Amino acid sequence: MEVGQMQRQWLDYTRSLFIEGFLDGQFLQLEQLQDDNNPDFVVEVVSLFFQDSHKLLNDLTIALDQKSVDFKKIDAHVHQLKGSSSSIGAQRVKNCCIAFRNFCEEQNTDACLKCLHQVKQECCLVKNKLETLFRLEQQIMAAGGSIPMMELSF
Amino acid sequence: MWFKAPESCNCIEPQLPADELLVKYQYISDFFIALAYFSIPLELIYFVKKSAVFPYRWVLVQFGAFIVLCGATHLINLWTFTIHTRTVAMVMTAAKVLTAVVSCITALMLVHIIPDLLSVKTRELFLKNKAAELDREMGLIRTQEETGRHVRMLTHEIRSTLDRHTILKTTLIELGRTLALEECALWMPTRTGLELQLAYTLRQQNPVGYTVPIHLPVINQVFSSNRAVKISPNCPVARLRPHTGKYMPGEVVAVRVPLLNLSNFQIYDWPEVSTRSYALMVLMLPSDSARQWHVHELELVEVVADQVAVALSHAAILEESMRARNMLMEQNVALDLARREAETAIHARNDFLAVMNHEMRTPMHAIIALSSLLQETELTAEQRLMVETILKSSNLLATLINDVLDLSQLEDGSLQLETTTFSLHAVFREVLSLIKPVASVKKLSLTLHLASDLPAYAVGDDKRLMQTILNVVGNAVKFSKEGSISISAVVAKPDSFKDARIPEFHPVPSDSHFYLRVQVKDSGSGINPQDIPKLFTKFAQSQAVTTKGPAGSGLGLAICRRFVNLMEGHIWIESEGIGKGCTVTFIVRLGIPDRSNESKLAFAPKVLGNHVTTNFGGLKVLVMDDNGVNRSVTKGLLLHLGCDVTTAGSSEECLRIISPEHRMVFMDVCTGLDGYELAIRIQEKFKKRQDRPLIVALTGNTNKVTKENCMRVGMDGLILKPVSVDKMRGVLSELLEHRVLFEAI
Numbered sequence: 001m002e003v004g005q006m007q008r009q010w011l012d013y014t015r016s017l018f019i020e021g022f023l024d025g026q027f028l029q030l031e032q033l034q035d036d037n038n039p040d041f042v043v044e045v046v047s048l049f050f051q052d053s054h055k056l057l058n059d060l061t062i063a064l065d066q067k068s069v070d071f072k073k074i075d076a077h078v079h080q081l082k083g084s085s086s087s088i089g090a091q092r093v094k095n096c097c098i099a100f101r102n103f104c105e106e107q108n109t110d111a112c113l114k115c116l117h118q119v120k121q122e123c124c125l126v127k128n129k130l131e132t133l134f135r136l137e138q139q140i141m142a143a144g145g146s147i148p149m150m151e152l153s154f
Numbered sequence: 155m156w157f158k159a160p161e162s163c164n165c166i167e168p169q170l171p172a173d174e175l176l177v178k179y180q181y182i183s184d185f186f187i188a189l190a191y192f193s194i195p196l197e198l199i200y201f202v203k204k205s206a207v208f209p210y211r212w213v214l215v216q217f218g219a220f221i222v223l224c225g226a227t228h229l230i231n232l233w234t235f236t237i238h239t240r241t242v243a244m245v246m247t248a249a250k251v252l253t254a255v256v257s258c259i260t261a262l263m264l265v266h267i268i269p270d271l272l273s274v275k276t277r278e279l280f281l282k283n284k285a286a287e288l289d290r291e292m293g294l295i296r297t298q299e300e301t302g303r304h305v306r307m308l309t310h311e312i313r314s315t316l317d318r319h320t321i322l323k324t325t326l327i328e329l330g331r332t333l334a335l336e337e338c339a340l341w342m343p344t345r346t347g348l349e350l351q352l353a354y355t356l357r358q359q360n361p362v363g364y365t366v367p368i369h370l371p372v373i374n375q376v377f378s379s380n381r382a383v384k385i386s387p388n389c390p391v392a393r394l395r396p397h398t399g400k401y402m403p404g405e406v407v408a409v410r411v412p413l414l415n416l417s418n419f420q421i422y423d424w425p426e427v428s429t430r431s432y433a434l435m436v437l438m439l440p441s442d443s444a445r446q447w448h449v450h451e452l453e454l455v456e457v458v459a460d461q462v463a464v465a466l467s468h469a470a471i472l473e474e475s476m477r478a479r480n481m482l483m484e485q486n487v488a489l490d491l492a493r494r495e496a497e498t499a500i501h502a503r504n505d506f507l508a509v510m511n512h513e514m515r516t517p518m519h520a521i522i523a524l525s526s527l528l529q530e531t532e533l534t535a536e537q538r539l540m541v542e543t544i545l546k547s548s549n550l551l552a553t554l555i556n557d558v559l560d561l562s563q564l565e566d567g568s569l570q571l572e573t574t575t576f577s578l579h580a581v582f583r584e585v586l587s588l589i590k591p592v593a594s595v596k597k598l599s600l601t602l603h604l605a606s607d608l609p610a611y612a613v614g615d616d617k618r619l620m621q622t623i624l625n626v627v628g629n630a631v632k633f634s635k636e637g638s639i640s641i642s643a644v645v646a647k648p649d650s651f652k653d654a655r656i657p658e659f660h661p662v663p664s665d666s667h668f669y670l671r672v673q674v675k676d677s678g679s680g681i682n683p684q685d686i687p688k689l690f691t692k693f694a695q696s697q698a699v700t701t702k703g704p705a706g707s708g709l710g711l712a713i714c715r716r717f718v719n720l721m722e723g724h725i726w727i728e729s730e731g732i733g734k735g736c737t738v739t740f741i742v743r744l745g746i747p748d749r750s751n752e753s754k755l756a757f758a759p760k761v762l763g764n765h766v767t768t769n770f771g772g773l774k775v776l777v778m779d780d781n782g783v784n785r786s787v788t789k790g791l792l793l794h795l796g797c798d799v800t801t802a803g804s805s806e807e808c809l810r811i812i813s814p815e816h817r818m819v820f821m822d823v824c825t826g827l828d829g830y831e832l833a834i835r836i837q838e839k840f841k842k843r844q845d846r847p848l849i850v851a852l853t854g855n856t857n858k859v860t861k862e863n864c865m866r867v868g869m870d871g872l873i874l875k876p877v878s879v880d881k882m883r884g885v886l887s888e889l890l891e892h893r894v895l896f897e898a899i
Contacts, residue, residue, distance in 0.1 A: 004607065026876045030787065033794040033879065041790050049783045083824055084783035086854065086876065 003145035010136045011148060017133070022126050026089030046130055049088050053123050056081045060116055064109065074112065075104045081119070093122045177235050184228045191225025213267055220260045223253035301450045304332040308454075309461045318469040322354050325462050329437065330356045333451055336404055336441060339394055341434040343368060343413070350434055355394065366390045372408075377432050382409040382452040382459070391436050404439030405447050409459045411435055414467035435459055507559060514555050521548045560713055571720055575747045576616035578608055578670070582643060585623045593631050598639055605644040609668065613745030618717045625710045626674045626738045633736070634678025646671040646741050666746050669723070673739045680736050681729040689727055690715045718742055770796045770886055774815050776847065777801045778808040778832065779822040788820060788852065791882050805832040812836060816847040818889065823851045823860065833867045848889055852877070861896065871895040 017023045034041040056077050063074050082097035100115040137147055195218035202214055230246045308328045312321055326338045337357055341350040344365065350373065352364040366373070372389045385392060387403040410432040437455060439445045525545040533541060586602055593600045623641075630639045646669035681689070690711050718725040718740050725740035775797050779785040785801050792799045800816070802808035805828050812819065819836065823829030833849050840846035850871035851864045864872045873885055874897050888895045 004609070025878075029876065029878050030790070033787075033790040035794060038790060038793060045783060045786045045790065048786050052781075052783055079824065080781055083781050083822075083854065087781075087784045087787040 003140060003143045006136065006140045006143060007145055007148050010133070010140060013133060013136060017129055021091050022129050024089045024091040026086065028089070030088060043134055045088055046134075049084050049090070050123070050127055052084055053081060053093075056084075057116070057120055057123065060119075064113055064116060069107075069109055069112075071104050071107050075101060078104060090122075090126045093119065093126060096122050181232060181235055184231050188225045188229040188232075191221050191228065195221050210267060210271075213263060216256065216260045216263060220253070220256045223249060223256050227253050297448075297450055301454050305454055305457050305461075308332065308458050312458070312461050312465045313468075315465075316469050316472050318466060318473075321462065321465045321469060325435075325458065326354055326356045329455070329458060333437065333439075333454070335437050335439060337394055337436075337438040339391075339436045340411070341366070341391060341436070343431050343433065347431065350391070352394075353433075358394070364394075373434060376408045376434060377410050380410065380456065380460075382407045382447075382455040384447060385436075387438070391434060392438065394436075394438075402444075403441040404443060404445065406436060406438045407447055407452065407455060408434055408436045409455050411459045411466070412463040414463075414470045435462075511555075511559050515552075518548060518552045518555060522552060557710070557713060571615035571618060573613055573745070574616060575611055575613050577610060578612050578643070579604065579610065581616055581620050581623070582641070585620060585627060586641075588624060589627050589631060592628075593639065596631065596635070598631060598634055598637060601638065601640045603640065603642040605642075607645050608643060608670075609645075609746055611747045612668075612670070613747050614721065614742070615717075619721070619742065619744075622714045622717050622740065622742075623672060623674075625714050626672075626740070629710065630674050630676035630678065630736070630738070634676045637677030637735070639674065639676045641672065641674050643670060643672045645669065666748070667743050668746055669741050670744050671739065671741045673737060675735065675737045677735040680732050680734040681727065682732055683729060686727050686729065690725075714740070770883075773797045773817055773886070773890075775799055775818040775820060776808065776812055776816045777820045778803075778805070778829075779820075779852075780804055780828075781822065784822060788877075791877065791879060792820075794879060795883055795886065797886075805835070808832060809835055809839065812839065812847065814840070814845045814847075818848045818850060818886075820850050820852055823853045823864065824855065830863055830867045833864075833869050837868055848893060850885075850889065850895070865896070871897075873897050 014023075030042050030045060060074060060077050063070060063077070078097050078100045082094055082101065085091075085093035085097060096115060096119045100112065100119060103111040103115055140147060198214055198218060202211065227246070227249045230242070230249050233242045234246060308325070311324045311328050315321055315324070322340055326340060329335065330338045335356065337355065339352060339356070340354040342353040343349070344351050348368055349365040350368050370390065372385050373391065376383045376385065385406050385408045387393070387406045389406075391408065392406040411434070413431045413433055435455075439447065522545065525541055525548060528541050529538070529545065582602055582604060586600065590600060627639065627641060715725050721742040721744070723740060723742035725738070727736060727738050729736040773796070775792055777785060777788050777792065777799060778801075779788060780803055782803070785803065789799045789801055800811060802811055808819070808821070809832070821829050821832060829851060833851075836849060837846065848870040849868075850873060851860075851869050852873055852875055853860055854875040856874065861872055871885070871889055871894060873881075873895070877885070885895060
């Protein structure tokens with residue numbers, strides 16, 4: 001497959017991610033921050049996010065497993081997760097977190113559990129999507145091409 | 155005679171007086187014998203002393219003794235003729251005994267010595283023979299050396315010149331001198347190769363044109379061997395002068411001289427080529443001299459003949475190269491002249507065109523403008539028709555003039571393509587929009603197909619490309635009365651270039667260029683395949699066009715071809731025949747715009763961003779956020795803008811590492827009261843306000859309470875998350891300028 005085709009594939013895939021709501025404008029901001037001084041910025045930040053989120057989700061799972069649920073702590077964790085996800089532009093994760101927080105305020109354990117499950121799913125999904133995207137980028141770079149910039153308006 | 159003495163008288167009785175004469179003669183003879191006997195050894199001794207090489211001294215001594223004793227004997231004999239005493243007898247006896255002994259010894263010695271002496275003689279003879287032989291050999295060597303010297307001298311003379319005439323003349327002269335010849339002649343083959351002509355002679359100044367046929371047996375004999383051959387003085391080649399001598403004409407020798415034949419000169423065949431031509435060199439010894447050709451003289455002649463051949467070949471090559479050089483120089487001069495004439499012609503034509511361009515266009519414009527204006531006025535139907543015809547014709551004429559001028563520009567290569575980055579799709583869309591009205595009027599269906607792998611943007615001359623496509627499509631429309639026209643554009647693959655139809659086209663693949671292949675198919679009147687080559691010729695009209703059909707200026711396709719060639723491409727037409735439609739295909743080379751070009755046109759101006767970051771070069775800032783991801787993102791943002799960023803993951807860490815060098819502190823205040831506390835602590839740390847870094851809060855909360863709290867604790871700014879690059883840039887500029895920034899919530 002030649003470079004032009006791969007680039008078009010990358011563009012189409014990225015577009016789909018935005019259209020389906022996996023990513024939002026913040027992700028584009030991240031891409032803008034990637035330059036020659038910082039060539040792997042996006043990959044680094046995204047990896048950091050997934051590490052962080054993994055830990056947070058574990059903590060959340062443990063916390064919600066307790067007999068007496070500490071909603072303050074859960075709220076703090078979810079707040080963290082929300083902050084991180086919004087920083088990288090993982091829109092669906094962020095939305096889930098917002099919903100999660102509401103249920104935390106209501107102190108609704110079952111709903112929280114459901115939310116947690118959903119958040120985990122969303123994290124997984126966005127992780128796969130981003131991994132695919134990064135793989136495509138690597139292929140393009142290996143073939144000697146360069147990553148095209150995304151248009152901001154659609 | 156021995157007489158015994160009677161008593162002590164030792165006298166011997168004398169003889170009868172009749173024998174006295176006899177006795178006297180004996181006496182005298184004995185005396186002389188003794189004398190001789192005594193003198194011979196003396197002589198021997200004298201001469202031996204003189205010679206000093208005589209090896210047999212001992213023998214001489216013996217001989218001497220023998221002779222002396224013999225002499226003594228004979229001497230003593232003198233006393234025995236008279237009465238002699240006993241003593242004398244005793245002495246005589248003693249002497250005789252001695253003599254006997256010595257002579258026996260000598261006789262015995264001689265047996266050994268005489269063979270030696272004889273052998274000395276034989277050795278002497280042997281040495282004499284040897285000396286004679288050496289003398290002979292030396293004589294031979296000397297002659298050889300002489301010959302060698304002569305050859306060298308001859309060679310030197312012959313090779314010292316490159317002029318053929320001089321070479322040959324010199325050869326003959328030198329040979330004549332060296333060998334003391336009576337006559338020396340050189341026969342060269344004639345042009346026809348069937349005869350030998352007398353070319354040079356030694357003695358005669360101007361040889362009359364003697365010729366001999368080349369196939370004489372004697373000549374064949376000479377030519378067949380590379381040795382000098384003795385020939386009869388009566389053969390035609392040798393009968394050069396009238397026989398002047400009284401007796402025998404001198405011996406004649408002939409040798410062949412190989413000639414270089416330039417038309418079949420082969421370096422690697424030298425000297426074995428069999429179809430060579432030879433010249434004949436004839437040498438005559440003086441008549442009546444009884445001289446004979448010696449072997450060394452023949453060898454000399456052969457060597458000289460070879461040298462002459464070499465020298466002649468050099469001379470021939472030189473002549474040839476001089477001739478070639480002269481020819482080239484003449485050609486050069488002629489070409490130069492032709493070039494200058496051509497240039498003058500081109501200049502003249504260009505001048506003419508330039509003048510005509512201006513002169514022709516001005517009236518044309520006047521006609522077109524005024525006719526258009528006339529059209530706007532009130533006219534009768536008849537007048538309108540007339541004006542329309544005038545306008546149409548003058549438009550046509552203007553087009554023709556433009557075409558001619560374009561073509562002449564194209565022809566003398568003064569047209570240069572402009573290169574810009576343009577959208578391929580746009581070009582095709584525009585062509586389509588221009589042609590659609592005409593096509594729909596003629597009820598022709600027009601379809602455009604652009605391949606999906608066609609680059610959106612290309613680098614090249616879009617105007618001329620459009621002109622070409624328009625021309626081709628326009629032709630298709632013009633010459634089709636019904637049916638459909640399809641236009642297709644694809645990226646040409648390298649294997650499609652191996653088309654038999656375009657044998658001279660050799661595309662060069664590269665990473666920064668691609669080949670665009672456009673094909674326009676129509677179902678119109680078609681073209682006779684025989685007329686196809688003429689289509690691209692200027693001003694040639696195809697006869698197949700019906701009289702009612704539209705007339706073309708005949709230049710369109712020629713111009714298209716010029717444009718296509720300038721774009722390093724190729725254009726060709728195919729048609730099955732009259733009424734079977736026509737397909738025009740062309741391939742052009744366009745550039746692929748690189749990333750910076752692309753971004754310049756359509757996408758986010760990333761390039762611009764890079765220019766402004768230098769404003770914040772090295773601005774020291776501290777980022778405090780306990781969320782690792784957020785921290786990384788903010789850090790990346792500020793790094794991108796050129797700041798020197800330090801990060802802290804907690805308030806304590808922040809307080810630890812903060813220093814007066816930090817101009818700004820960005821802290822996240824989403825996590826409760828920590829941020830406010832930190833702000834207060836920072837302010838406490840830095841007594842003077844000037845040293846203190848600006849404290850800016852980053853928050854996602856959009857309630858007014860957050861803002862009030864920030865203001866209350868004395869923070870210098872508040873920014874809402876999410877922060878984009880541009881926003882941060884603006885924030886930093888604002889903060890640096892005004893030292894305070896509170897975003898409106």
